[in-house]
Amino acid sequence: MPWEVGLAETHQTLVLNDLRGRVRLQTDGQMRTGRDIVIGGLLGAEEFGFGTTTLIVMGCIMMRKCHLNTCPVGIATQDPRLRKRFAGKPEHLINYFRFLAEEVREVMASLGIRKFNDLIGRTDLLEVAPNSHWKAKSANPSLLLHRPAEADKYATYCVQDQIHKIDAILDRTLIEKSKNAIEKKEKVSFSVPVKNTDRTAGAMLSYEISKRYGDDGLPEGTLSVDFNGSAGQSFGAFLAKGVTFRLNGDANDYLGKGLSGGKIVVVPPKGSTFKPEENIIIGNTVLYGATAGEVYVRGVAGERFCVRNSGALAVIEGTGDHCAEYMTGGYLVVLGKVGRNFGAGMSGGIAYVYDVDGNFDYFCNKGMVELSKLDNDEDVSRVKSMIQKHIDNTDSEHAKNILSNWSSTQPKFIKVMPVEYKRALEEMKLKELDKKLEGIIEEEEIGGKA
């Protein structure tokens, strides 16, 4: 779809509804010249994106081999031999944009416009060039060039900053109460109510921590917060190291998004009567892009649990469809039923599933993964210790049952592992061994000489 069409419609609709003043409109797609920019402005945009052109300026010759690592001008490649051939310079881009700006000024001057904002949406300054192409006959651009009458009374470009409404959110309280933990690394714990309009709880708190300590976060167990209620979206997002969030209740989607070393525990509220291992207590898309940390949930998750997880450790009692999708790292133990398409596109990490009904095979997408039993000590001790931690954190009856009947439950565990990941790990192990062997041989040689 040419950008002109979408842009004109968006702009006109926003003006009609007096919303245009609240947003910035950006357009892109084959933007090349100052003239393109001015036309974009006249149709309603105030920001412009440049893709191909800027690449060309840096030396791209449209090889269309960006996916092969063989870019001969060193742009879309990590091959050091080819990167040496990169001849682009920041100055080239600076130059290009300077010329662009210059041309924009020239066109504006020719239109008698002083400020760019003054031309936004001025479709009256555009006219349709005659075009004899047969396809042009049936095209009627008049709607693109329409200027709503409302443009006379409402703003036609961004005049108002966004109101973020983050002055009084839950994180302000969290930060305030965690002051001593954040500033002096003192042990702090407290409890707060939470409701589903409290979004991204913990993200700003984590910012305060990582601003001071970077990736290291706080020492293990420094800050611990108990939440009671129903948490909003992205509970515990980006949670930093040294912070534990314990939620008595349930949570919406995106719990633990981008988890960065913190720990999240979710348990049903005290006094609830349902069976946790059969009921969903957290939403979809949990641990999206998490890099480190732990999550223990006494209950079942929605869909896409652990999607794109690249390093966190999670224990859960059941999940919906697409669990472990695109996972690239970390460990996952599911102590119950899963939905279909388990492990689609999973390229790293390991998942262990307690296959109660013996039909996991049916639910798994085996495009990239292979299944096996818990047949070595490493796996067994890993799973057992993860379940133990789950019990320690959630007091799960279900988990206790599994662990106390280990001899009969262990055979029901299935290990899900990406084929490529396994190969890479084995290669790494072999290399380690080789190194050790070399070390031994060297030692022997040195010993022999002596």
Next chain:
Amino acid sequence: MGDPTGFLKNNRKVAGYRPVEQRINDYSEVELQLSEDERKLQASRCMDCGVPFCHWSCPVSNIMPEWQDRIFKGEWKEAWELLQETNNFPEFTGRVCPALCEASCVLALNDEAVTIRQNELAVIEKAFELGLVKANPPKTRSGKKVAVIGGGPAGLAAADQLNKAGHMVTLFEGTDRVGGYLRYGIPDFKLEKSFIDRRLDIMKEEGVVFKTNSYVGRDVKINDIMKEYDAVCITIGAREARDLPIEGRELSGIHQALDYLTQQNKTCAGDKVCQDSLIAALDKNVLVIGGGDTGSDCVGTANRQGARKVTQIELLPMPSKTRTDSEPWPLWPRLHKTSSSHEEGCERLWCISSKKFIGENGKVKKVLACKVEWVNENGRFNMKEVPGSEFEIEADLVLLAMGFVHVVQKDFVNELGLKLDARGNIDTGADFKTSVDKVFAAGDANRGASLVVYAISEGRGAANAINEFLSK
């Protein structure tokens, strides 16, 4: 693309020439060929560019990336099928084309170009070897008759295309053999003439009628052709040679390069040349005036004939050895080139102007020359003689290789009343139509002295235009 990293693994490798000591004694082709395995590796260097500039710069729009891939995979038949779609005579261009494609090869941007020309040659020679190139006469005939006048590469390409389209083609050639400058001009050591005959045999079998010794305007009347044929394609080259009308020009021993080169081509073909008109370089001080390719061909021929010394002079300054900023990639750069003939022994001088021929007993002995400078005056380069720089060059054979002015007009071009362009060549639009109904022109006759590959592309273009004209 068979191997996406081929260009990182294999360096450009050209086959090179036979050793000078050996090749100087004969007129066989100087260029060698790579082994088949090496050729495949060379083809694997093609990057199959998203925007292939080779394709863009090639006058016949060869689709190089496609056939490079087939070469790499050893699929010679498929490679040839792709190649012959765009180029009627790869065996000629594969030998003598300056390879515009290689100058604009994307790899040449920061590495060395793919050996496109030699790869092309490998494909067509392999195709001949495998017996793939054979007569394939058209299944049906249109009943229309087309006359092609001039049997150079332009005329041949036009004849080939028109014949394939089903028209009855008669080609009139003024000399005793077909081929134009391919035959009489380009030395045998660059292009052995058996390769022309091999192609002509196929074209004859396919139905093209060749009438040699049929110089239009002398042996054949243009009016007769106009009466008999439904369309006429003029491909007589741009053969009006530039002369050097200075004092002493009438002395003997001063010849046009083409007369000299043609004689050697004929000798190589086994013809007897009359002693009186023989132009021989044996034991002579040979001076070639003109620094271009024709001059270079004279140098190679003179050395083979046993010249004592060969000197080549040029009026213009020596071009740069590497690309200059004024001719950035992917444009064709005018570079200083050392041809195989230059390697064989020759003194080359630039910025030299000839002032007069000095003779004894009616025979040229010396040339009085001087140095010149090219001064930039308001963006135009003007030639200035360097005062006091006069000197003499010993020369008892002088060969004029100063290029060609335009088409020969006097024989029938004027008689037909063809409109000429500013440079004196036959004027046509992009559709190859001349100012006279049903008469088309292509090749050097249309665009001025140029290259074999342009001649082929023009011949194909004119054939298309004629085909369209005849189908109306």
